[in-house]
Amino acid sequence: MSKLKVHTGRETYCCDFKADENILDVLERNGINIRVGCNALGACGLCIIRVIEGNLNELTANELMFIDKEELSRGMRLACQLQTSEDLTLDVSDNIPESRWKELEVTTQGNLLSAQGVNHPFGVAVDIGTTQIKAMLCNRVTGQEHLSVFGPNPQNVYGADVITRLVKSKDSEHFLNNMNRRVIDAIGEAITELSQRITLNPQHITKVLIVGNTAMLTLLTKKNGDLLLKPEQWNRYIDCLSEETGNWATHWGIDSQAIIDIVPSLGGFIGSDLIAGIEAAGIIQSRECKLFIDVGTNTEIALWDGQTLWVTSCAGGPAFEGSGIGCGMPYDIGSIYGVIITQGHLEFQTVGNITPKGICGSGIVDLIASLLKLKIINSKGNFTSFEQEYLLNFKGSKLRIIKKDIDVIQRAKASIGAGISTLMTNADIHSDELRRVYLTGHFGSGLNINHAQEIGLIPTVNPEIVSLLKNSALVGAAKLLLSEDAREHVSEIQLTTKIINLAQSTDFEERFLEGLFLRPMEVS
Numbered sequence: 001m002s003k004l005k006v007h008t009g010r011e012t013y014c015c016d017f018k019a020d021e022n023i024l025d026v027l028e029r030n031g032i033n034i035r036v037g038c039n040a041l042g043a044c045g046l047c048i049i050r051v052i053e054g055n056l057n058e059l060t061a062n063e064l065m066f067i068d069k070e071e072l073s074r075g076m077r078l079a080c081q082l083q084t085s086e087d088l089t090l091d092v093s094d095n096i097p098e099s100r101w102k103e104l105e106v107t108t109q110g111n112l113l114s115a116q117g118v119n120h121p122f123g124v125a126v127d128i129g130t131t132q133i134k135a136m137l138c139n140r141v142t143g144q145e146h147l148s149v150f151g152p153n154p155q156n157v158y159g160a161d162v163i164t165r166l167v168k169s170k171d172s173e174h175f176l177n178n179m180n181r182r183v184i185d186a187i188g189e190a191i192t193e194l195s196q197r198i199t200l201n202p203q204h205i206t207k208v209l210i211v212g213n214t215a216m217l218t219l220l221t222k223k224n225g226d227l228l229l230k231p232e233q234w235n236r237y238i239d240c241l242s243e244e245t246g247n248w249a250t251h252w253g254i255d256s257q258a259i260i261d262i263v264p265s266l267g268g269f270i271g272s273d274l275i276a277g278i279e280a281a282g283i284i285q286s287r288e289c290k291l292f293i294d295v296g297t298n299t300e301i302a303l304w305d306g307q308t309l310w311v312t313s314c315a316g317g318p319a320f321e322g323s324g325i326g327c328g329m330p331y332d333i334g335s336i337y338g339v340i341i342t343q344g345h346l347e348f349q350t351v352g353n354i355t356p357k358g359i360c361g362s363g364i365v366d367l368i369a370s371l372l373k374l375k376i377i378n379s380k381g382n383f384t385s386f387e388q389e390y391l392l393n394f395k396g397s398k399l400r401i402i403k404k405d406i407d408v409i410q411r412a413k414a415s416i417g418a419g420i421s422t423l424m425t426n427a428d429i430h431s432d433e434l435r436r437v438y439l440t441g442h443f444g445s446g447l448n449i450n451h452a453q454e455i456g457l458i459p460t461v462n463p464e465i466v467s468l469l470k471n472s473a474l475v476g477a478a479k480l481l482l483s484e485d486a487r488e489h490v491s492e493i494q495l496t497t498k499i500i501n502l503a504q505s506t507d508f509e510e511r512f513l514e515g516l517f518l519r520p521m522e523v524s
Contacts, residue, residue, distance in 0.1 A: 001016040001017065001018065002016065002017055002018075002019060002084070002085060002086055002087050002088065003015075003016060003017075003028055003087045003088075003091040004016070004017050004023075004033055004087070004088050004089075004090070005087075005088070005090070006089075006090050006092055007052070007089075007091045007092070007093060008026065008091070008092055009093030009094075010093075011094075013030060013032055013335065014333060015030045019082070019085035020083045020085055021083065021085075022040065022080065022081040022082070022083060023079050023080075023082035023083065023084075023088070024036065024040050024047055024079040024082070025040070025059075027079060027092070028157070028158075032092065033154075033157035034046075034047055034049065034079065034092050034095040034157065035047060035095055035156065035157065035160075036080065036157060036158070036159060036160070038258055039365055040058060040080035041080070042062030042063070042080055042081050043062065043079055044160065044323070044324055045062075045065070045066030045067075045078065045324075045326070046095075046160065046324075047065065047078050047079040047080050047095070048066070048071075048076055048077070048078055048079075048094075048095060049076070049077060049078075049079050049090050049091065049092045049095055050074060050075045050076055050077075050090065050091040050092075051075040051076075051077055051082075051088070051089075051090060052075065052089040052090060052091055052092070053087075053088070053089040054084055054086055054087060054088035054089060054090075055086050056082050056083070056084045056088070057075065057081075057082065057083045057086060059072070059077075060078075060081045062153065062264045063077060063078050063080055063081050065198060065404065066078065066326070068203065070149045074324070079092075089506065092397040095493070099447060101149045101150070101151040101190060101193040102149060102150060102151065102187065102475075103147065103148070103149055103197075104134055104136075104148040104150045104471065105148075105151055106136060106145060106148045106470065106471050106474060106475060108435065109523075118315070120207065121139045121140045121141040121142070121204070121206075122137060122138070122139060122140065122146075122200065122204050122205045123137075123138050123140045123207040123208065123481045123482070124136065124137055124138070124190075124191055124194065124205055124207075124208045124209075124254075124481075125138065125208075125209050125211075125474060125477035125478040125480070125481045126187055126190070126208060126210045126211070126212075126214040126477065127208065127210075127211050127212060127273055127276065127298075127471075127474040127477055128153065128183060128187075128210065128211070128212030128213075128217070128220060128273075129153060129212065129213065129216065129296060129472040129473075130153060130160075130161065130162055130213065130215070130216060130296060130297035130318070131152065131153055131156065131160070131297060131318060131321050131323070131330070132150050132151065132152060132153055132300055132330075133150065133151055133152075133153050133183070133186050133187065133190060134148065134149070134150040134471060134473075134474045135148065135149055135150075135190035135191065135194060135474075136148040136474055136475075136478050137185070137194040137195075137198070137200070137205075138311075138478055138481060138482060140206075140207065140481070140482055143482055145478065146198055146200075147194055147198055148192055148453070148474065149193050149194060149197075151186065151189070151190065151193075153183065153186065153216075154182040154186050155179045155182055155183060155219065155336065156183070158175060158178075158179055160297065160318045160324070161231075161297050161298075161315070162213065162215035162216070162228075162297060162298050163315075165179060165215065165219065166215055166218075166219075166225050166226075166228055166229055167229065169219060169225050170225065170226045170229060176219070176222060176225075177222075179219045180219060180220065180221075180222050183216070183219060184248060184251065185219070187208075187210075187248075187252065188252040188253070189487075191205065191208075191252050191253070191254060191316070192252075192253065195248070202252070202253045202254045202506070203254060203255050204255070205255060205258060206254070206255045206256040206257070206258050206259065207258055207260075207261065207360070207481060208248075208249075208252075208254070208257045208258060208259070208260050208261070209261040209262075209263065209477055209480055209481040210260070210261065210262045210263065210273055210275045210477075211263045211271070211272040211275065211276045211473055211476070211477045211480070212272060212273050213265075213269065213271035213273055213296075213298045213300070213313075214228060214265040214267075214268065214269050214270065215228055215240050215241060215260065215269065215271075215298065216270040216271070217240040217265060217271060217272070218238065218240045218354050220240075220242075220262070221240050221241065221262070222242075223239065223240050223241070223242060223243035224238050224239055224240055225240075228268070229267065229387055231501070231503040231504075232269075233268060233498070234268035234269060234313075234499075234501040234502075235267055235268050235499040235501040235502055235504075236267055236268065237264075237265075237266075237267045237269065238265060238267065239264075240262075240264070240265060241262050241264055242262065242301075245260040245262070246338075248260055260440075261327075261480075261481075263275060263276070263477070263480060263490060264490075264501065266311060266493075266494065266497050267497075267499045268313065268499060268501065269298055269300075269313040270300055270312070270313050270381045270497075270499060271298075271300065272312050272490075273294070273300070273477075274292075274294060274311065274471040274473075275476070275490055275493055275494075276472070276473040276474070276475075276476030276477045276479075276480060277292060277294055277300075277438075277469070277472040277473045277476050277478055278292060278302060278309070278476070278493060279398070279476040279477075279480060279486055279489055279490075279493075280469065280472040280473070280475040280476035280479065281467075281469060281472060283302065283304050283309070284304055284489075284492065284493060284496060287306035287307075288304075288306065288307055288435040288436065288521070289303075289304065289306060289429055289433045289434050289435055290303075290304045290434065290435060290436045290437070290438065291303050291304075291420070291434055291436070291437045291459070292304075292436070292437075292440075293416065293420070293437070293438065293439050293440070293441075293443030293458065294317055294440050294441050294472070295320050295361075295416065295439065295440070295492065296316060296318075296320075296321070296441050297316065297318045297321065297323075298313055298315070298316070299313060299314050299315075299316030299415070299416050299419065300312075300313045301313070301314070301416070301419045301420055301423060302423075303420075303423040303424060303427050303429065305427045305429055307496070308427065308496055308497075308498050309493060309496045309497045309498070310334060310423045310426055310427045310498050310500060311423075311497055311498070311499055311500070312419050312422065312423055312499065312500040312501070312502055313417040313419070313502075314416060314418065314419040314502055315415055316412050316415055316416050319361075319364075319408045319409050319411075319412040320361035320364065320365075320409075320441065321360075321361060321413060322335075322358060322359070322360050322361065322364075324405075324408045325359065325364065325401075325405045325408060325409075326400070326401070326402060326404070326405050327356055327358045327359055327392070327399040327400065327401070327405075328359060328360070328364065328405070329357060329358030329359065329360060330360055331351065331360040331361070331362070331446075332351060332357075332360070332450075333351050333352040333353070333354070333357075334350060334352060334354055334356060334357030334358065335349060335350065335351050335356070335357065335358055335359060335360040335363065336348045336349065336350050336356045336358070336359040336360065336363035336367075336392070337349055337350065337351055337360055337362050337363045337446050338362065338363060338366055338446060338448070339366035339367045339369075339370050340366075340370075340375060341370050341374065344374065346367075346370055346374075346392075347394075348363075348392060348394040348397075349363075350394075350395075352477060354395070355395040355396050355397055355426065355449065356394055356395065356397040356399055356451055357394060358399065359392070359399065359401075361441075362446040362447045362448070364409060365409075365447060365448065365451050365452055365455065365457060366448055366451050367392075367401065368406060368409060368455050368518065369448070369450075369451035369452075369454045369455050370451075370452065371390060371401075372518055373454075376390060377406065378518075379517045379518045379519050380407040380416050380516075380517065380518070381403070381405065381407060381410050381516075381518055382403065388402065388403055389401065389402045389403075409455075410516050411516070413455065413456060413457045413515065414512050414513070414514075414515030414516045414517070415512060416457065416515075417456055417457070417478070417511070417512075417513035417514075417515035418502070418508055418512040418514075418515050418523070419521075420458075420459065421511050421515075421521075422500060422502060422505050422507075422508060423500060423512065426498075426500055431459045431460065431461055432461075433457070434461055434465065435465060436465050436467065437458065437459065437461055437465055437466045437467070438466075438467050438469055438472070439452075439458060439466060439467070439468050439469070440468070440469040440470070440471075440472040440473070447468055449463045449466050449468075450463060453520055453521070454519075454520060455518045455519075456515060456517065456518065456519055456520055456521040457521075458521065459521050460520045460521060
């Protein structure tokens with residue numbers, strides 16, 4: 001057996017491993033979790049670590065694609081590509097996912113609807129996303145939102161996308177149990193954070209309502225996740241509810257008799273987070289044609305034609321959350337969130353007005369649209385000059401965008417565009433019939449609508465009918481938590497829904513290929 005020593009920045013771990021065992025597997029087996037997004041295929045470049053001492057296998061083609069010469073000179077490698085039969089010392093301190101909870105800005109437009117006949121008045125609404133978990137503490141009597149927080153979904157270490165996590169959970173009960181425990185613990189941490197910030201006894205919390213995409217709900221309940229790996233199930237109801245939630249309340253430290261309400265998904269990958277978003281936007285409360293796009297790792301799309309709610313989901317990927325982009329990051333201090341063209345040059349806006357640490361979703365959209373306008377790239381996403389990268393020269397930043405980064409965005413927006421086009425064709429709706437387009441997800445209120453239309457992320461409609469919704473799933477979950485009337489809308493949404501399985505769409509590939517071009521979206 002060989003010895004592995006790992007420095008995390010806080011602690012140093014020592015463990016044994018077998019000769020030529022995959023080093024990422026060794027790290028995960030010993031509870032040392034670093035970022036990873038592709039099930040150890042070397043396709044995402046997230047599991048970068050520094051080798052301090054040890055002889056390893058030769059650099060792989062995947063590593064040469066993701067790691068530049070300067071990083072290689074410092075010993076940077078991809079953990080999933082490493083094997084050795086000798087002792088090894090690693091530094092993973094720059095790749096440990098953050099676990100802190102942050103306050104979340106939520107717009108609820110006044111007090112939410114209040115519950116009747118409630119003694120202990122507090123409840124918590126939870127939205128489990130692939131990348132983040134969000135929670136809102138509400139007073140169930142007054143309908144007041146007290147505080148909202150968000151933090152990373154700790155399952156991220158098992159893969160940035162839902163398919164990677166589902167495959168791991170299917171192949172290993174150990175991984176399934178770990179992912180289940182992590183998300184339950186994270187909800188408990190969020191509840192503790194909310195309670196401590198307003199000095200609330202968590203025993204006064206008597207109800208928790210949970211929404212999420214279907215994959216996250218199956219991992220929460222350890223139920224039927226394997227069905228999501230079968231394309232024929234993608235337009236069918238997936239039972240991901242659980243009757244074994246009684247010990248969760250005790251584990252979270254809330255009222256032991258608290259109601260744990262998991263809102264069921266619509267079917268396939270269409271989760272109850274979409275139901276909550278539709279409730280928040282009031283989509284089905286009128287006969288006007290409306291389009292709802294929830295951009296995320298698992299992008300969900302709904303088209304309301306006045307009678308039927310046409311819905312689908314597509315693999316938007318985590319690109320607009322900053323993952324898969326060499327210098328990508330979520331919206332946070334130091335992220336570039338906006339790009340402006342001034343006299344033929346680009347100026348960057350960063351959160352906190354500091355030296356950029358990376359670029360988030362809205363910044364990526366702005367950047368690509370701006371590079372297109374300046375003819376630095378063409379509609380195929382190729383650089384037009386000999387230089388095959390663009391340096392983000394701002395306040396000493398060394399960030400850069402390369403062709404691979406642009407490719408990731410092109411594939412993500414092509415998938416979303418194909419989903420929108422397929423729904424509109426099935427509903428026989430033309431874009432000029434749309435009266436409202438709602439866009440939500442990880443852009444917040446900072447997305448430039450014109451730029452999003454110029455690269456083909458959303459339909460070319462009058463920008464005035466496009467509304468950006470922040471945290472719509474969480475706001476909708478709070479409404480479902482507080483109001484029985486709102487909770488009854490779930491049944492109405494379910495009855496009017498028609499799920500379109502893109503895997504069974506004969507022209508999806510053609511629509512996807514058309515959507516790869518960086519140009520305004522063409523939908524019938």
